[in-house]
Each structure stands twice: as C-alpha cells, then as structure tokens.
Amino acid sequence: MSEQNTASEYTASEYTVIIGLEVHVQLATDSKLFCGCSTQFGAPPNTQTCEVCIGMPGTLPVMNRLAFELSLKTAVALNCEIPRFTKWDRKQYYYPDLPKGYQISQFDLPMSLNGWLAISDPKNRFEPKKIGIIRAHLEEDAGKSMHDEAAGKDDSRIDLNRCGTPLLEIVSEPDMRSAAEAKAYLTELKLLLNYLGVSDCNMQEGSLRVDANINLHVDTPQGKVATPIVEVKNMNSFRAVERALEYEATRQFDLWRETGQRQGDVPKQTRGWDEAAQLTRGQRSKEESSDYRYFPEPDLVPIITTDEQIARGKESLGELPAVLRKRLEKTYRITPYDADVLVNQGRELVDYYVETAETCGDGKLASNWVQQDVLRTLNQQEIGISQFPVAAAELAQLIEVVRAGKITTSRGREVLAEMTTSGKPLGETIEAMGIQQVDESALEDLCRKLLEANPKIVAQVKEGKVKAAGALVGQAKQKNPNINPARVREICLQLIERM
Ligand code: ZN
Ligand code: MN
Numbered sequence: 279m280s281e282q283n284t285a286s287e288y289t290a291s292e293y294t295v296i297i298g299l300e301v302h303v304q305l306a307t308d309s310k311l312f313c314g315c316s317t318q319f320g321a322p323p324n325t326q327t328c329e330v331c332i333g334m335p336g337t338l339p340v341m342n343r344l345a346f347e348l349s350l351k352t353a354v355a356l357n358c359e360i361p362r363f364t365k366w367d368r369k370q371y372y373y374p375d376l377p378k379g380y381q382i383s384q385f386d387l388p389m390s391l392n393g394w395l396a397i398s399d400p401k402n403r404f405e406p407k408k409i410g411i412i413r414a415h416l417e418e419d420a421g422k423s424m425h426d427e428a429a430g431k432d433d434s435r436i437d438l439n440r441c442g443t444p445l446l447e448i449v450s451e452p453d454m455r456s457a458a459e460a461k462a463y464l465t466e467l468k469l470l471l472n473y474l475g476v477s478d479c480n481m482q483e484g485s486l487r488v489d490a491n492i493n494l495h496v497d498t499p500q501g502k503v504a505t506p507i508v509e510v511k512n513m514n515s516f517r518a519v520e521r522a523l524e525y526e527a528t529r530q531f532d533l534w535r536e537t538g539q540r541q542g543d544v545p546k547q548t549r550g551w552d553e554a555a556q557l558t559r560g561q562r563s564k565e566e567s568s569d570y571r572y573f574p575e576p577d578l579v580p581i582i583t584t585d586e587q588i589a590r591g592k593e594s595l596g597e598l599p600a601v602l603r604k605r606l607e608k609t610y611r612i613t614p615y616d617a618d619v620l621v622n623q624g625r626e627l628v629d630y631y632v633e634t635a636e637t638c639g640d641g642k643l644a645s646n647w648v649q650q651d652v653l654r655t656l657n658q659q660e661i662g663i664s665q666f667p668v669a670a671a672e673l674a675q676l677i678e679v680v681r682a683g684k685i686t687t688s689r690g691r692e693v694l695a696e697m698t699t700s701g702k703p704l705g706e707t708i709e710a711m712g713i714q715q716v717d718e719s720a721l722e723d724l725c726r727k728l729l730e731a732n733p734k735i736v737a738q739v740k741e742g743k744v745k746a747a748g749a750l751v752g753q754a755k756q757k758n759p760n761i762n763p764a765r766v767r768e769i770c771l772q773l774i775e776r777m
Contacts, residue, residue: 312339333378610641
C-alpha cells in the first residue's frame with residue numbers, strides 16, 4: 279500500500295494531539311438520585327440498597343432535588359447555557375452491576391450545554407485558553423464488580439451500594455492539545471468543584487472519574503489526517519491521566535506510521551491504563567450510541583427550570599478560583615505564582631492564609647510561611663488545614679515576632695515546628711524552648727569574651743578582612759542559639775574598631 283510508505287516517513291514533531299475529557303463527578307448528597315438510600319462510602323457490600331435502586335418491578339424513582347440544584351450550580355459556574363426544559367432517558371445495556379438493565383441518564387436534552395472553563399499554566403508550558411464544555415448532564419451510577427477481591431475467594435461478586443448514586447457527567451470539547459493541558463483542565467475543574475462545595479472529588483473513593491478521548495492530527499503533504507479516536511479508561515489519578523495520554527499519543531503515532539489507519543477505518547476502541555506496567559491495553563470496541571437504544575424515561579417527569587432558579591444558582595456561586603487569585607494578588611501584594619499556589623490548595627487554606635495575612639499585616643511574609651512551613655507539614659502528615667494544630671492568629675503572632683527581629687527566621691521555623699508537634703501556644707513554646715531576647719549588655723559581654731579568645735580573627739578584621747567576623751558570629755550562635763546574629767556582628771566590629 280502506498281499509504282503505508284507515506285505514513286512511515288513522518289517524524290514525531292509532525293502531529294497534533296487532540297484530547298477531550300469526560301469527567302463523572304459524584305455529587306455531595308446524603309442520599310441517592312432516585313431513592314432515599316445512603317451514599318456514604320465504605321459501608322459493607324449491599325447494605326445501602328432498596329427496591330428502587332436494585333430495580334425491582336413496580337417501583338418508581340423520585341428525583342433528589344438537591345442533586346439537581348448542585349448540578350445547576352456547577353453548570354452555571356462552567357458558563358453553560360441552561361435549557362428551561364430537560365428530561366430523563368434510559369440508556370440500556372446489560373452488565374451484572376446494573377440490575378435494572380438500564381441506566382437513567384440524559385440523552386438528547388441535557389440539563390446544560392455549551393460552557394467553558396479557563397485554564398492557564400504558572401510554569402508557562404502553554405498559553406492560557408478556554409476549554410469548551412459540550413454538555414453536563416445528570417445520571418445515576420451503577421454498582422461495582424469485585425473480581426477476586428474477597429479474601430481467599432477466587433470469584434466475582436457484585437456490590438450494589440453505588441447503584442443510583444448521583445453523578446454529573448461533564449463532557450469537554452476536544453480542545454486540549456497536550457497531556458499537560460489535560461491535567462491543567464482536570465486540576466482547575468476539581469478546584470472549581472471544591473470551591474462550589476458540590477463534590478468531595480475523592481478519586482480513590484470513585485467520586486471523580488476521568489475517561490479521555492484522544493487521537494492525532496498528522497500533517498501530510500496531502501493535508502491533515504486524523505487517526506482513529508481511542509477512549510482511555512481506568513486512570514486513578516491526574517498523574518495517571520497525564521502519563522496515559524503521553525503514552526497513548528506515541529503509541530498512536532507509531533501505529534499510524536505502521537498501518538496508515540485513519541479515523542473511520544476501524545471502530546472506536548476502548549483501552550485501559552495499566553498503572554503497574556505504565557501502558558494502555560485494548561478492551562472492547564466501543565458501542566455506538568444507537569446500541570444503547572435510548573428512549574425517554576416514562577417514570578420520571580421532565581424538569582422545567584425557571585429564570586429565578588438559574589439566578590439563584592448564580593448568586594450561590596461565591597468567589598470562584600479565577601477571581602480569588604486576582605483579589606489575593608491585589609490585596610496582599612503577592613505574585614500571580616504565589617496566589618496560584620495558595621488558591622489551588624482549596625478554599626479552607628485560602629481562609630487560613632487571609633486570616634494570617636490580615637492579622638500580621640504582611641501578605642508576602644504570610645504567603646512565605648504558609649507555603650513553606652504550613653504546606654510542608656500538611657503534605658508530610660497528609661492532613662488538611664482544618665487539622666493543622668497552629669491557628670492562623672498564632673502563626674501571625676510568630677511572624678510578627680520574627681519581623682520585629684526578636685528571633686531569627688530559622689529559629690522561628692523551629693518554634694513553629696515545635697508548636698505543630700506540641701499543640702502549645704506561642705508564648706509557652708518560646709519559654710519552653712528557652713528563647714528569650716538576649717539583652718544588649720549580655721550581648722556585649724559575650725562579644726568581648728569572643729574577641730579575647732580569638733586574637734587572630736581580630737587581627738584579620740583590623741587588616742580589613744571584615745568577612746572574618748563571620749566566624750565570631752558562628753561561635754556566638756553555638757554559645758547561645760537565641761542571639762541576633764546581625765547585632766553580634768555589629769557589636770564585634772564596633773568593639774574591634776575601638777581596640
Ligand atoms: Zn435505594
Ligand atoms: Mn456517563
């Protein structure tokens with residue numbers, strides 16, 4: 279085939295990666311989408327089910343109003359159009375974890391469409407851009423198959439606790455051009471959901487699941503050629519998404535050079551990411567939507583959304599990440615990078631930072647301490663800011679003590695570390711660590727003794743080698759860790775001058 283020869287001549291720089299993402303988000307409701315069963319994670323298998331969610335004949339679903347409100351709020355925050363009329367459909371397929379034989383979802387009239395989410399990269403790997411949102415619709419989750427998971431059992435079991443859990447499926451346009459952009463989109467989306475309080479987004483517990491559609495546009499002398507679209511599943515972290523997409527782009531390009539296959543030549547393929555092997559493996563061929571035999575759900579009434587409800591949704595948004603970043607930059611005079619780091623930690627950390635900055639009156643210093651010392655502890659101990667033992671007001675006091683020169687920054691860090699471990703307040707900690715301000719006459723005494731003991735250094739300084747005084751400061755620190763090094767240096771130099 280001539281196409282085969284043509285394809286093999288291209289090199290890696292001659293293609294563009296095209297990525298679209300489908301994200302399923304579990305909404306933060308206590309009960310399921312169409313019944314009163316609990317959505318709490320971690321309960322023993324099949325203890326959170328009822329006749330409605332396991333699909334017994336003769337039962338009727340009733341919509342969870344909160345799930346719809348949370349979806350509406352999210353859709354508005356994603357700049358979506360909200361149709362005034364939306365309805366439910368049955369998506370039919372057979373699988374053991376779907377006892378009804380269909381999933382209640384939304385097909386042709388979703389509750390929102392045509393939105394966007396802005397992404398940017400503080401490391402400047404790509405230009406800021408808007409990623410289009412095709413639609414966001416509500417649907418119920420299926421159960422979970424457990425293969426060989428019960429200890430010592432070589433079998434498959436079904437847990438139906440998840441059946442009927444409310445999900446918002448957010449489908450992006452294929453607007454991302456690299457794995458880094460895909461990761462940035464997911465990070466920003468997760469952050470937005472966190473600020474909206476609509477989901478806990480816990481990927482380990484399945485509250486946020488990502489499927490990626492990816493193919494390549496290859497430049498050829500005959501024009502652009504699109505390779506077959508592949509759907510990648512089974513990615514359990516944003517890092518995994520990034521790796522899977524990087525892997526998949528290279529694999530598709532190699533395959534194209536080998537076969538010359540174009541979009542439409544083969545059915546859409548689904549591949550699963552194998553985290554251990556760091557590669558994707560082929561799964562089943564993807565059903566076309568006609569295979570699902572969608573039809574309107576006859577047991578649920580359509581939903582009419584009013585202008586007033588949409589307005590209320592808009593009012594409930596609060597300050598979203600993009601706006602908050604700008605406000606922190608302006609109000610506390612910190613860099614866009616610093617604002618980004620703080621805001622990306624979530625609203626609770628921003629509240630902590632703002633209180634620290636307001637109380638100590640120095641936004642830049644507060645940002646340094648929160649980013650370096652507080653965040654490091656949170657990461658090391660894998661806790662959230664709500665579990666951090668040092669209150670913002672207390673950290674602000676410590677910053678003031680350091681800024682006043684009463685203790686050095688490095689000594690201040692030790693104090694904070696001690697407060698973090700002991701949970702004791704600032705004053706008590708400083709006392710317990712034996713840190714008191716060393717008074718001037720004591721400092722002068724100390725310096726005199728140092729000069730007497732180090733005639734060589736004194737001579738060097740007198741010859742103009744002022745740097746030699748550094749050794750005196752080092753010795754002073756050893757004798758008393760609470761001295762102010764700058765002041766010791768100053769006093770020593772003054773004393774030497776008078777000698
Ligand atoms: Zn139920
Ligand atoms: Mn779905």
